Amino acid sequence: MNNNRELLVEVKNLQTYFxxxxxxxxxxxxxxxxIHRGETLGVVGESGCGKSVTARSILNIVPKPGKTVxxxxxxxxxxxxxxxxxxxxxxxxxxxxxxxxxxxxxxMVFQEPMTSLSPVHTIGNQIGEAIRLHQGxxxxxARELAIEMLDLVGMPLPDRTIDEYxxxxxxxxxxxxxxxxxxxxxxxLLIADEPTTALDVTTEAQILKLMRQLxxxxxxxxxxxxxxxxxxAQMTENVVVMYMGKVVEQAExxxxxxxxxxxxxxxxxxxxxxxxxKTARRGAGQRRLxxxxxxxxxxxxxxxxxxxxxxxxxxxxxxxxxxxxxMIEVAPGHKVRCLACTGV
Amino acid sequence: xxxxxxxxxxxxxxTAIPESRNPILLEVNDLxxxxxxxxxxLVTKVVGHVKAVDGVSFFIREQETLGLVGESGCGKTTTGRLxxxxxxxxxxxxxxxxxQMGRVNVPDLDRHQLKLLRQNMQMIFQDPxxxxxxxxxxxxxxxxxxxxxxxxxxxxxxxxxxxLLRVVGLRPEYMTRYPHAFSGxxxxxxxxxRALALNPQLVVCDEPVSALDVSxxxxxxxxxxxxxxxxxxxYLFVSHxxxxxxxxxxxxxxxxxxxxxxxxxxxxxxxxxxxxxTEALLSAVPKPDPRLRTEPIVLQGDVADPANPxxxxxxxxxxxxxxxRCSTEGPExxxxxxxxxxxxxxxxxxxxMGVLGRVTA
Numbered sequence: 001m002n003n004n005r006e007l008l009v010e011v012k013n014l015q016t017y018f019x020x021x022x023x024x025x026x027x028x029x030x031x032x033x034x035i036h037r038g039e040t041l042g043v044v045g046e047s048g049c050g051k052s053v054t055a056r057s058i059l060n061i062v063p064k065p066g067k068t069v070x071x072x073x074x075x076x077x078x079x080x081x082x083x084x085x086x087x088x089x090x091x092x093x094x095x096x097x098x099x100x101x102x103x104x105x106x107x108m109v110f111q112e113p114m115t116s117l118s119p120v121h122t123i124g125n126q127i128g129e130a131i132r133l134h135q136g137x138x139x140x141x142a143r144e145l146a147i148e149m150l151d152l153v154g155m156p157l158p159d160r161t162i163d164e165y166x167x168x169x170x171x172x173x174x175x176x177x178x179x180x181x182x183x184x185x186x187x188x189l190l191i192a193d194e195p196t197t198a199l200d201v202t203t204e205a206q207i208l209k210l211m212r213q214l215x216x217x218x219x220x221x222x223x224x225x226x227x228x229x230x231x232x233a234q235m236t237e238n239v240v241v242m243y244m245g246k247v248v249e250q251a252e253x254x255x256x257x258x259x260x261x262x263x264x265x266x267x268x269x270x271x272x273x274x275x276x277x278k279t280a281r282r283g284a285g286q287r288r289l290x291x292x293x294x295x296x297x298x299x300x301x302x303x304x305x306x307x308x309x310x311x312x313x314x315x316x317x318x319x320x321x322x323x324x325x326x327m328i329e330v331a332p333g334h335k336v337r338c339l340a341c342t343g344v
Numbered sequence: 345x346x347x348x349x350x351x352x353x354x355x356x357x358x359t360a361i362p363e364s365r366n367p368i369l370l371e372v373n374d375l376x377x378x379x380x381x382x383x384x385x386l387v388t389k390v391v392g393h394v395k396a397v398d399g400v401s402f403f404i405r406e407q408e409t410l411g412l413v414g415e416s417g418c419g420k421t422t423t424g425r426l427x428x429x430x431x432x433x434x435x436x437x438x439x440x441x442x443x444q445m446g447r448v449n450v451p452d453l454d455r456h457q458l459k460l461l462r463q464n465m466q467m468i469f470q471d472p473x474x475x476x477x478x479x480x481x482x483x484x485x486x487x488x489x490x491x492x493x494x495x496x497x498x499x500x501x502x503x504x505x506x507x508l509l510r511v512v513g514l515r516p517e518y519m520t521r522y523p524h525a526f527s528g529x530x531x532x533x534x535x536x537x538r539a540l541a542l543n544p545q546l547v548v549c550d551e552p553v554s555a556l557d558v559s560x561x562x563x564x565x566x567x568x569x570x571x572x573x574x575x576x577x578x579y580l581f582v583s584h585x586x587x588x589x590x591x592x593x594x595x596x597x598x599x600x601x602x603x604x605x606x607x608x609x610x611x612x613x614x615x616x617x618x619x620x621x622t623e624a625l626l627s628a629v630p631k632p633d634p635r636l637r638t639e640p641i642v643l644q645g646d647v648a649d650p651a652n653p654x655x656x657x658x659x660x661x662x663x664x665x666x667x668x669r670c671s672t673e674g675p676e677x678x679x680x681x682x683x684x685x686x687x688x689x690x691x692x693x694x695x696x697m698g699v700l701g702r703v704t705a
Contacts, residue, residue, distance in 0.1 A: 046557040156645070170646045171416075200415035200584060200647070205628035205640040227558055230587075230630030234637055253634040271562035273591035275629045276699035279614040287569060289591070291562035295527050 015070035029245035042236030107182035111194035113174035124162030172203035375436035398602035411593030470551035472531035529560035
């Protein structure tokens, strides 16, 4: 599937823990996945499953008291044509080398454009800062490039918007400004953490279309974090499903939607109301949604065995509550962490 | 059928509506809410109005769910709050068939009547974190409406709260705990229990599942449907999520910049929408199926500013079907097909795309 593409980021057995007074939260607990150049990888999961912490671990911006305690994140960079592999977990968060990667080679778009943009600097000022810092351009050249970027992301009247403040823009415009900032240094990986969750559907459609276009033009890889399965289906090539800090299933997007193996993935897919489904049935038939019973377990007291077993409809007593399942490859490129698939 | 709508109904569309339908519980006529925009310090001056709700008319039948959809700022939440008179309406009528007082116009009620009304009209809020007082126990939160309205106290109150908690799927033993001990989904259940405490007729649900995770969303939607069957509730379900609205609603009303642009049965609205905005909304929803990678209709620009709306039809600057007439003359809401209301000049001639593709007449 991706054999013909070069590897960009390899996440291996990543462990990021939060050391709190109440105990240690294993927010990311042994996550493995690869991102290839130009690929779109979707990361799905419910709140608290560790998807955002994984993204922050890659950028080395895990907030305190969190810390990456194990595993490696191998980043294959090309500096002036020379290939280099560095382990991002081994770098100091404040080091100049990490800073030269963060924002330039790996950029991030956050969920809340209002809280991630500065309220006291103009849009142009903020985009220009990234450009000046990473590309060493002067004020005037940076401004010109910033206008160019705003134009690229479809901002109306970019030469006027550049002097406006975040509060003067609508939600969609702010997110465009964020994307313009993230793309201004041509990153090889864009991490988009719920970039459209706070937006209306018609604005979401605009932003998703924009991101697809920009990916075609600039050829970057995108790691797309969301809980919205609709966005995953429309935007990604490969998908990682996370639950309680672990990857429970990983597959190509088509396989994941049409041949899901993990009970959690299946339950997630069944529990969403799908647009058109009821209309297609003419309102007849089943009225209730299939739901996953119970709730996400307490992160301080993880259940023994498979973390999903208390909510799983296919739980086998004496197996799932005792043995922790390992990731196995059920088909090329399709990995599942479930005892039922191991054949135990 | 409502008075205001009757006036705008073309004669040919006055086809009979099946008689078997439930009687109308709530009828909203030409409802308006204009928030003043003030300027100045010490001496303030009103410099304009945000027309948050600008002439909205619809009705809800007993025991049905009306979905009210639209994008942020379209006035759907304000409409929900006006019905409960959490805001004072600027103009318009809200006729409610109260089980104690009979048919009343909500804006005319005095304080005492309003208190009676609110026993029969309740609300569930979007954010289960900010809508529960962190310093009150579940007994106090769920019991407060019973206490305030002198329905129960003491041991009876406890029994009633225990019963309510059981109904929404929480353990009665949790009664002495505070909201912080509960997850988002459980908190939303507490909010539901509080809304049901007085046995209301109508519950206004303002984005009740938007803040919840996917798996919890399904549980909460199922709970709301079960309770509706069990207690014969009527819901006004305000949401921006079209998949959820399609799932739960019997009929759907679509709002755009303070106005109702389309209202119909869920099936009719999703199968063959008559308003271009509805069509765009439906196409914009990302479909959870990788084999259905459709190209959505991408609307140009942003939602119009309700303080300074465009001339004519508010949607015309973004509408791909707009003609000259649309920029000069605002369309009226009319009943084009039985129970299918639309405000668009070109509704008859356009063949719009529903969720199942284009339906040819």
